[in-house]
Amino acid sequence: MTTKALTESQITKKVEPLNLPKNIKRTIVEDAIAFNVTAKQLDEAIERVITGYSFSRVEPCDAAGVVAAQSIGEPGTQMTMRTFHYAGVAEINVTLGLPRLIEIVDARKIPSTPTMTIYLENEREDKSDISNYAFNKELAQKVAWNIEATTIDHIADVTVDISYVRIIVDLKKRQMGRRDITFDDVLTKLHEKMDSKCRISDAPEINQIVIEPAGSDSPYRDLFQMDKKLRDITLKGIDSIKRVVMRKESNSPDDEYILYTEGSALEQVIQVEGVDMARTTTNNINEIFEVFGIEAARNAIISEATNTLNEQGLEVDIRHIMLVADLMTSDGEVKQIGRHGISGEKASVFARAAFEVTVNHILDAGLRGSVDSLQGVTENVIVGQPIKMGTGDVRLIAKPQLLESDKN
Amino acid sequence: MTKSKLLEHNMVPYHEIIVGEEVEALLEKYKIKKEQLPKIRSDDPIVLEIGAVPGDIVKITRKSQTAEEALFYRLVIETIV
Numbered sequence: 001m002t003t004k005a006l007t008e009s010q011i012t013k014k015v016e017p018l019n020l021p022k023n024i025k026r027t028i029v030e031d032a033i034a035f036n037v038t039a040k041q042l043d044e045a046i047e048r049v050i051t052g053y054s055f056s057r058v059e060p061c062d063a064a065g066v067v068a069a070q071s072i073g074e075p076g077t078q079m080t081m082r083t084f085h086y087a088g089v090a091e092i093n094v095t096l097g098l099p100r101l102i103e104i105v106d107a108r109k110i111p112s113t114p115t116m117t118i119y120l121e122n123e124r125e126d127k128s129d130i131s132n133y134a135f136n137k138e139l140a141q142k143v144a145w146n147i148e149a150t151t152i153d154h155i156a157d158v159t160v161d162i163s164y165v166r167i168i169v170d171l172k173k174r175q176m177g178r179r180d181i182t183f184d185d186v187l188t189k190l191h192e193k194m195d196s197k198c199r200i201s202d203a204p205e206i207n208q209i210v211i212e213p214a215g216s217d218s219p220y221r222d223l224f225q226m227d228k229k230l231r232d233i234t235l236k237g238i239d240s241i242k243r244v245v246m247r248k249e250s251n252s253p254d255d256e257y258i259l260y261t262e263g264s265a266l267e268q269v270i271q272v273e274g275v276d277m278a279r280t281t282t283n284n285i286n287e288i289f290e291v292f293g294i295e296a297a298r299n300a301i302i303s304e305a306t307n308t309l310n311e312q313g314l315e316v317d318i319r320h321i322m323l324v325a326d327l328m329t330s331d332g333e334v335k336q337i338g339r340h341g342i343s344g345e346k347a348s349v350f351a352r353a354a355f356e357v358t359v360n361h362i363l364d365a366g367l368r369g370s371v372d373s374l375q376g377v378t379e380n381v382i383v384g385q386p387i388k389m390g391t392g393d394v395r396l397i398a399k400p401q402l403l404e405s406d407k408n
Numbered sequence: 409m410t411k412s413k414l415l416e417h418n419m420v421p422y423h424e425i426i427v428g429e430e431v432e433a434l435l436e437k438y439k440i441k442k443e444q445l446p447k448i449r450s451d452d453p454i455v456l457e458i459g460a461v462p463g464d465i466v467k468i469t470r471k472s473q474t475a476e477e478a479l480f481y482r483l484v485i486e487t488i489v
């Protein structure tokens with residue numbers, strides 16, 4: 001009836017109640033405004049969008065899992081079997097390729113090369129503000145030293161003097177200054193961490209600490225044990241983080257400093273002053289699960305898996321990976337895809353037997369008198385019945401009452 | 409840093425407890441019992457943060473890369489360890 005173009009509020013009012021994803025709705029509104037559509041045109045556009053959208057949806061009884069498995073599996077065959085890449089980032093070794101993908105779906109507790117990407121606080125608007133950790137080199141370096149584990153070997157020469165049964169620690173002033181550690185810091189840490197069986201004497205004027213075993217029957221054995229222990233003490237920083245590399249990232253919007261680490265300790269790192277905890281991540285999915293919960297772990301699985309695939313130049317639709325991540329996290333904890341996870345917890349005896357350790361599963365089922373209700377795909381393939389997917393799930397239902405009435 | 413900052417992490421979507429009619433509407437929509445929902449453990453850091461207890465249903469508003477926003481529901485369960 002009317003050929004006048006609709007106003008923005010009229011369009012929004014019409015589009016908002018539709019049962020479509022947010023981004024599609026937004027596109028409709030934007031385009032409708034851009035093209036000055038009339039009410040009739042908008043109705044037609046909406047109708048077409050809805051038709052198109054319903055075509056793109058997964059149909060009931062579709063084998064979404066099998067499609068996902070193949071969509072990830074096929075590109076997987078093209079991955080490099082073994083890659084020990086220095087992933088672009090200043091010589092930090094990161095496992096990539098197939099080994100990494102396996103690690104993700106196996107939900108390993110600790111990845112073979114744990115690494116963190118630490119962002120620094122950049123809350124101040126003004127980039128030249130010196131209190132801004134992300135843009136101030138000195139502050140960023142300071143945070144790095146607070147995170148990287150410093151052991152005695154980094155800041156001193158340790159000599160085991162056998163003839164006098166003692167350990168001499170010659171502290172190096174320059175290294176200590178760089179890492180912002182004082183003589184007293186070292187002394188208190190040593191007193192705290194070394195056991196009571198030794199005597200620690202100091203000579204601050206020549207930067208030396210002498211450690212001797214005290215009151216022991218076998219001083220020589222103790223001497224070497226002490227030496228070993230001394231080298232294991234973390235004087236400053238976080239234990240499991242062996243190295244921190246600072247880089248000015250030119251592809252990030254404002255050239256901020258980002259720290260990359262070898263080793264991961266999410267819980268401790270996010271408490272370090274100057275660290276932007278909202279953006280800091282690790283490649284240790286289990287750690288993310290413990291600190292940020294199951295939903296963050298799901299997001300981590302998705303991003304780690306997509307990044308691993310993309311890095312190898314493979315494009316897998318994210319929906320497949322999302323399905324895998326949803327499955328792995330559906331029980332509130334990160335489960336692996338495998339014997340001890342998804343496949344191992346299936347309800348059907350046949351499905352489990354078809355996967356791994358066949359005899360054990362069948363034997364157990366026999367002992368317990370388990371019943372297999374043949375609901376899944378694998379079981380039905382084994383017994384030779386149509387599977388309950390696609391047309392196999394369609395059944396005829398007859399209402400007996402209706403049949404009765406037909407007789408009359 | 410204080411615990412309440414957990415919710416601000418980029419990877420943590422918005423969680424909220426839903427009650428009453430919203431729960432019924434959800435279960436009616438999918439024609440399921442609440443035990444059939446995906447689970448979230450009662451010792452999950454975010455569950456502790458929003459103060460949900462076993463039996464509650466948590467509504468999660470995910471940022472989806474395909475649909476921009478996706479709703480997901482989890483049932484809080486007792487942690488078995």
